Amino acid sequence: MVRRAAALVIGLLVIVLLVVGINGCLNGRQEQALKDYNREVATIMRDADANVDAFYDTLSAGGQPSTDVQSEINQLRIRAQALTKQAQGVDVPGDMRPAHRNVLLSLSLLQEAIGKVAEKLPAALSTDAATAVPAVRSIAGEIQAFDAANVVYNRRGAALIKEVLDDNEIGGQTIQNASFVENYGWLQPSTVARRINSQAGRGAGDAGTSEPAPGLHGHGLLSVSVGDLTLAAGANRIPAASNVTFSVKVANQGDNPETDVRVRVRIRGAGDPISVQKVIDQTMAKTETTVAVPLGEAPPIGQPVTITAEVLPVGGEKNTTNNSVSYPALFVRS
Numbered sequence: 001m002v003r004r005a006a007a008l009v010i011g012l013l014v015i016v017l018l019v020v021g022i023n024g025c026l027n028g029r030q031e032q033a034l035k036d037y038n039r040e041v042a043t044i045m046r047d048a049d050a051n052v053d054a055f056y057d058t059l060s061a062g063g064q065p066s067t068d069v070q071s072e073i074n075q076l077r078i079r080a081q082a083l084t085k086q087a088q089g090v091d092v093p094g095d096m097r098p099a100h101r102n103v104l105l106s107l108s109l110l111q112e113a114i115g116k117v118a119e120k121l122p123a124a125l126s127t128d129a130a131t132a133v134p135a136v137r138s139i140a141g142e143i144q145a146f147d148a149a150n151v152v153y154n155r156r157g158a159a160l161i162k163e164v165l166d167d168n169e170i171g172g173q174t175i176q177n178a179s180f181v182e183n184y185g186w187l188q189p190s191t192v193a194r195r196i197n198s199q200a201g202r203g204a205g206d207a208g209t210s211e212p213a214p215g216l217h218g219h220g221l222l223s224v225s226v227g228d229l230t231l232a233a234g235a236n237r238i239p240a241a242s243n244v245t246f247s248v249k250v251a252n253q254g255d256n257p258e259t260d261v262r263v264r265v266r267i268r269g270a271g272d273p274i275s276v277q278k279v280i281d282q283t284m285a286k287t288e289t290t291v292a293v294p295l296g297e298a299p300p301i302g303q304p305v306t307i308t309a310e311v312l313p314v315g316g317e318k319n320t321t322n323n324s325v326s327y328p329a330l331f332v333r334s
Helices: 002-061 066-088 094-124 129-167 189-195 200-204
Strands: 219-226 236-240 245-252 258-268 274-283 288-294 304-311 324-333
Touching: 002 066, 002 094, 002 129, 066 094, 094 129, 129 189, 129 200, 129 274, 189 200, 200 258, 200 274, 219 258, 219 304, 219 324, 245 258, 245 274, 245 304, 258 288, 274 288
Parallel strands: 236 324
Antiparallel strands: 219 245, 245 288, 258 274, 258 304, 304 324
16 A cells, blocks of 8 residues: 555656646747747848838939839838738747737838839829829828838837737847838928929928918019020020020018929920929028029920919918019920
């Protein structure tokens, strides 16, 4: 009986030790799986942050043809797509599934928004304000998706990852945060237009959200010239070239400096109308400014046209009678 009792005790001890050992192994594996998951997600989100930084740098570079910028942004979209796919292939421990759903949602928001910005870029960089303005507004709207991706990941994805690690008493881990909005100026259409160098899109802005400063506001158009030729009321014969540029002189006739002053030149009467726009960053009160407005395409040759130059009204401007001038003209081969 003593030997049987001793054997039973030894057997129970062996079973207890086996259970403890197995639980220890399982707990060790679970802990390692949670650590591995956090490390993989952190790497993916760092790469996503770097991809978004490249996105803003590309948009702000300026001076490139719209097709080149669009191509570069599309490459970044492909990279964002690859990061989403990489995240979909991560081994997700059961406790991390709620967190991972938010990780995937955040990455998919970025991927989709980058693609939509790429689609809108050629229109946003058009010289036609009617085309550029809505495209610039759309790009500013897409940046809101970047902000949403921030919130989804930081407040849900990263927060839930930390919660699971804490619940399992796993310390010494770094939880990767994300910042997908370079700064909140990107949410304002006027800022987007400046940063992507969309001259025609500068009219998309958020003007009108604040009251104009006290005093007079407004501009007058003084003259328009092409090279050495100053346009006049009579017939104007303008040498045609592929790089025709109008020099438009305007005067700030008010009491206040004005920002984002839009100057537009339109040609109508032969073929499709041409409309180009340039933006003066700032004019000072009681001073004159001359802005160069390149046509950007070959003008109609040998056909009578009407050239209209105008400085668009600013906030608080009441007298607009001297904001525009029209000239009859004929583009001739030089």
